Amino acid sequence: LMVWLRRTTHYLFIVVVAVNSTLLTINAGDYIFYTDWAWTSFVVFSISQSTMLVVGAIYYMLFTGVPGTATYYATIMTIYTWVAKGAWFALGYPYDFIAVPVWIPSAMLLDLTYWATRRNKHAAIIIGGSLVGLSLPLFNMINLLLVRDPLEMAFKYPRPTLPPYMTPIEPQVGKFYNSPVALGSGAGAVLSVPIAALGAKLNTWTYRWMAA
Numbered sequence: 001l002m003v004w005l006r007r008t009t010h011y012l013f014i015v016v017v018a019v020n021s022t023l024l025t026i027n028a029g030d031y032i033f034y035t036d037w038a039w040t041s042f043v044v045f046s047i048s049q050s051t052m053l054v055v056g057a058i059y060y061m062l063f064t065g066v067p068g069t070a071t072y073y074a075t076i077m078t079i080y081t082w083v084a085k086g087a088w089f090a091l092g093y094p095y096d097f098i099a100v101p102v103w104i105p106s107a108m109l110l111d112l113t114y115w116a117t118r119r120n121k122h123a124a125i126i127i128g129g130s131l132v133g134l135s136l137p138l139f140n141m142i143n144l145l146l147v148r149d150p151l152e153m154a155f156k157y158p159r160p161t162l163p164p165y166m167t168p169i170e171p172q173v174g175k176f177y178n179s180p181v182a183l184g185s186g187a188g189a190v191l192s193v194p195i196a197a198l199g200a201k202l203n204t205w206t207y208r209w210m211a212a
Contacts, residue, residue: 014060014069018076021056022084042144046137046184049101051195053077054132057107058124059199067115074107099147102139106132121200129196133188137181 057070078100085098110128117123 010060010064011072013063014073015076017056017060018073019080021052022077022080042137042141042180043184043187046140046180047188047191049103049140050106050133050136050188050192053103053106053136054110054129054192054196055199055202057110057132057199058128058196059203061111061114061124062121062200062203065119067111067119070107070110070114071104074103077103096147099144102143103136105139106136109135125196125200126193129193130189132196133190133192134185137184137188141181 053074057073060073061067061069063069081098081100085095085100088097089095109131110124113128113131114120114124117127
């Protein structure tokens with residue numbers, strides 16, 4: 001019974017934190033950060049999403065010790081964002097008002113790394129973290145290409161509570177970077193590794209706290 005209760009508690013924690021991570025994503029710009037800013041600051045968005053996904057996913061994957069937990073974590077985030085998308089649509093906003101970020105394939109790569117290396121924590125941090133950072137910008141750019149026009153959505157449906165510095169602007173492609181996917185992948189791959197290590201360390205602290 002105690003084993004069942006502990007496992008249930010672990011997965012309940014995953015649901016709670018994944019939902020809160022999703023809230024952070026969809027509310028970072030008062031209403032919807034992703035659709036407004038994905039084209040404008042795609043590199044910044046890619047880095048933030050890669051690091052946010054990897055810290056929670058690796059924490060719970062190592063916490064349970066079960067390959068597949070990272071994908072489970074990303075799936076909860078995705079479902080919750082689709083619920084938010086449906087809520088905005090029900091309020092009269094267009095279907096493309098919220099573009100749901102793609103987390104699941106990158107989380108699957110993290111799970112596969114952990115499984116293929118026979119649950120090697122350090123391999124999950126280094127290899128898995130790198131794969132998450134490399135892949136997430138690519139999957140999200142493909143996702144954005146399927147959206148009608150994020151900037152049109154941003155300008156056509158203004159957010160009355162947005163401060164001036166959060167107002168969407170036309171992307172200055174070529175002045176800062178020519179390839180946002182490449183730059184986002186490179187920076188994400190580098191930064192996701194230490195953030196993955198942080199997630200693993202948080203897992204260690206959690207066990208010490210539980211044992212105290």
